Every structure is written in structure tokens, then in C-alpha cells.
Amino acid sequence: MKSISTALTHGVYHSKAQEWDQHGKIIAEYIWIDGTGLNLRSKSRTLSGKINDVSELPEWNFDGSSTEQAATEDSEIIIKPAAFFPDPFRGGDNILVMCSTYRWADSEKTKLTPANTNFRHFTEPIFEAGKDEHPWFGIEQEYTLFECTNAFTKWPLGWPEGGFPSAQGPYYCSVGATTCFGRAIMDIHYRACLAAKVNISGTNGEVMPGQWEFQIGPCEGISIGDHLWMARYLLGRVTEDFNVGLSFEPKPLKGDWNGAGCHTNFSTQAMREEGGIKEIYEAVEKLSKRHKEHLEVYGLDNEQRLTGKHETCDMDTFRSGLGDRGASIRIGTSVNLDKKGYFEDRRPASNVDPYLVAAMLVSTCVAGSEH
Numbered sequence: 001m002k003s004i005s006t007a008l009t010h011g012v013y014h015s016k017a018q019e020w021d022q023h024g025k026i027i028a029e030y031i032w033i034d035g036t037g038l039n040l041r042s043k044s045r046t047l048s049g050k051i052n053d054v055s056e057l058p059e060w061n062f063d064g065s066s067t068e069q070a071a072t073e074d075s076e077i078i079i080k081p082a083a084f085f086p087d088p089f090r091g092g093d094n095i096l097v098m099c100s101t102y103r104w105a106d107s108e109k110t111k112l113t114p115a116n117t118n119f120r121h122f123t124e125p126i127f128e129a130g131k132d133e134h135p136w137f138g139i140e141q142e143y144t145l146f147e148c149t150n151a152f153t154k155w156p157l158g159w160p161e162g163g164f165p166s167a168q169g170p171y172y173c174s175v176g177a178t179t180c181f182g183r184a185i186m187d188i189h190y191r192a193c194l195a196a197k198v199n200i201s202g203t204n205g206e207v208m209p210g211q212w213e214f215q216i217g218p219c220e221g222i223s224i225g226d227h228l229w230m231a232r233y234l235l236g237r238v239t240e241d242f243n244v245g246l247s248f249e250p251k252p253l254k255g256d257w258n259g260a261g262c263h264t265n266f267s268t269q270a271m272r273e274e275g276g277i278k279e280i281y282e283a284v285e286k287l288s289k290r291h292k293e294h295l296e297v298y299g300l301d302n303e304q305r306l307t308g309k310h311e312t313c314d315m316d317t318f319r320s321g322l323g324d325r326g327a328s329i330r331i332g333t334s335v336n337l338d339k340k341g342y343f344e345d346r347r348p349a350s351n352v353d354p355y356l357v358a359a360m361l362v363s364t365c366v367a368g369s370e371h
């Protein structure tokens with residue numbers, strides 16, 4: 001396979017380049033969410049030395065007219081570093097920097113205002129208001145790998161050319177060349193996350209062939225967004241090296257194939273303490289009253305996925321259940337036995353903005369942070 005040999009060639013260069021002396025300088029890769037709210041962009045710059053705190057990182061700017069974020073005549077978008085991680089690809093003291101986007105609010109260009117998809121900025125007050133409850137999030141990111149042929153034909157990795165694989169059943173958590181497609185990508189991404197200090201907690205093969213999942217968390221507060229976006233970036237980089245396509249679409253293949261979600265597991269300190277199950281049921285009750293508001297920010301094209309089939313609850317129904325994968329909210333059977341823990345919101349789509357889903361859960365479930 002062409003893609004694998006390309007990756008191996010790259011690998012040799014990566015490991016050699018990591019040994020070359022940078023003479024004290026470091027490379028910072030600045031990463032931001034573009035105007036679609038779905039894609040990441042990045043560019044790099046040299047800094048004079050090792051960075052120990054995010055406040056040491058300079059602001060920067062980019063051409064927002066090329067990212068659906070600004071007009072040509074007023075094109076500058078300012079990026080402010082929000083969090084940084086060791087760069088596993090470049091190694092050494094080089095870093096990956098998750099940034100937030102701002103534009104000029106006035107024609108004199110003296111005042112900044114958040115750009116359209118800067119949900120980190122918009123949700124910060126909600127996390128701040130709910131922080132005494134120590135909200136934790138664990139997000140299960142599903143994604144689909146594609147044979148990277150060209151921009152117009154998308155066919156999942158491992159699917160026969162011009163035909164379909166056998167029906168779903170043998171693929172979930174599978175092993176073997178006839179059922180499992182892309183393990184090397186999954187594994188290198190897993191190690192890249194650990195090397196980057198991204199809080200990854202596990203991974204598994206999914207129900208649709210060519211589809212995978214990784215889990216980020218538990219992360220407290222707004223950091224879930226930084227870690228999940230960085231994990232998505234790392235996956236983009238790994239799949240790029242393998243010359244394999246990557247999609248976070250919620251229903252990449254129409255028909256009798258599972259969609260892709262971002263199940264979001266949530267708890268507060270009170271839910272994690274003895275008898276916390278009572279708090280969990282109170283939160284579910286509150287969620288039942290704001291079903292529509294949640295769905296509005298739970299991802300693009302999610303209606304194609306939330307059909308009531310393929311382990312989802314249909315859009316128009318809100319239902320919770322014990323160990324029920326057809327419910328909107330699942331409470332794990334072990335949580336029920338322990339009478340404490342967390343619950344799983346199964347509604348978010350794979351392309352959801354993690355800052356938004358996490359903030360919505362805090363806003364609905366934590367008293368005093370309603371927005």
C-alpha cells in the first residue's frame with residue numbers, strides 16, 4: 001500500500017530531524033479553529049527559548065480572508081494562545097499551541113472582539129460560574145478513515161473498491177485483516193496524545209468498518225475543549241502522514257451503517273460522592289426540559305444520525321435509561337449499583353464543538369451557571 005511506505009519514509013526523516021540541534025530556539029505550532037467551526041488550521045513560528053507558561057507566548061495573527069473568518073479589506077484575525085502541549089512530532093522543547101481567535105471591533109483597530117467560532121471565549125463565563133462544582137467531562141470521539149483517492153470520491157478505509165463490505169457485526173473492537181482497518185493510525189495517534197500530555201483515556205474499533213473511537217478525559221472544566229481539539233489536531237497530522245482521509249461527519253455513509261458521535265460523560269463533585277445518584281437523576285430531569293436547546297449546539301447534520309436506529313435515540317424523543325444504548329442519556333449499570341458516578345449524554349455528533357457541549361451541560365445541570 002502506497003500510503004504506508006510514504007509514512008515509513010517520513011518516519012525516518014522525523015526521527016533524524018529530532019536529533020538536529022535547534023541552538024536554543026524552539027518551534028511553536030499555533031493552532032486555531034477556522035470560520036466553519038469544524039476545521040483546524042495551523043502555522044508555525046520560531047521562539048527564542050523554552051516556554052514554561054502560556055502567558056509567555058506572544059499573540060499572533062493570520063489572514064482571516066482565507067479561513068472564512070474575515071473580509072479581504074479587513075483580513076487580520078488575532079490569535080491568543082490558550083493552552084500549550086509538547087509537540088510529539090518535532091520533539092525537544094517544541095510545542096503545539098491551542099489558540100482563540102479575535103477580530104478588531106472598531107475601524108481604528110484598537111479593540112478586540114471574539115471571532116465567530118471562538119466558543120472558548122463565549123463559554124468561559126459558564127465554566128467560571130460552575131467551577132465550585134468541579135465539573136468533569138469524558139468525551140468519546142468517533143471518526144471515520146477514508147481511502148485518500150481524491151477530493152470527490154470518499155470511500156471508507158478497507159472497503160472494497162466499487163462494492164460494500166459485509167454487514168455490520170464483526171467490526172466493533174475487531175482483530176484481523178478482514179475486519180480491522182487502520183490500527184496503525186489509531187495506535188500512533190494514541191501514543192502521540194500521551195507524548196503531547198493530552199488526557200487520552202482509551203480507544204476502540206467501531207461498529208462501522210473503518211470507523212474508530214478515542215476517549216478524552218476526565219478533564220475538569222474548559223480544559224476538555226483544549227484537550228479534545230488538540231487530540232483532533234494530532235489525528236489530522238497522523239492521518240496526513242499515512243495519506244489517509246479523516247472525517248468527523250456524523251453520518252459519513254448513508255444507509256445501514258452506524259453514524260459517528262461524541263458521547264459526553266459528565267459528573268459534578270456531588271455526583272461523584274456517596275449517594276450522588278440522586279444528583280444524577282436531578283440533572284437528567286433538568287436535561288429533559290432543555291432537549292431542543294441542547295440539540296441546537298450538538299453538531300451539524302446530527303439529524304441524519306439521531307434516527308432511533310444504530311444505537312441512537314430519535315431527535316424528537318428524550319429518554320434516559322440504565323445501560324440503554326437507545327436512550328438520549330445512559331446511566332451505566334455500575335453507576336446505578338455504586339449509587340454515584342456520572343452519566344453519558346449520547347446525543348452530541350462527532351463534529352460538535354467540545355467547548356459548547358461541555359458548557360451546555362454545566363449551564364443546564366449546575367445551579368447558578370444558567371445562561
Ligand code: ADP
Nearest residue numbers: 136137138139201215216217218265266267342
Ligand atoms: P462507553 O462505555 O460509553 O463506551 P467509554 O469507556 O468509551 O464509555 O468512555 C467513558 C469516558 O468517561 C472516558 O473518557 C472516561 O475518562 C470518562 N469518565 C470516567 N469517569 C468519569 C466521571 N466521573 N465524570 C466524567 N467522565 C468520566
Ligand code: MN
Nearest residue numbers: 043061062063
Ligand atoms: Mn504571507
Ligand code: MN
Nearest residue numbers: 140213215263
Ligand atoms: Mn465508548
Ligand code: MN
Nearest residue numbers: 140142206213
Ligand atoms: Mn462508540
Ligand code: MN
Nearest residue numbers: 140263344346
Ligand atoms: Mn459511549
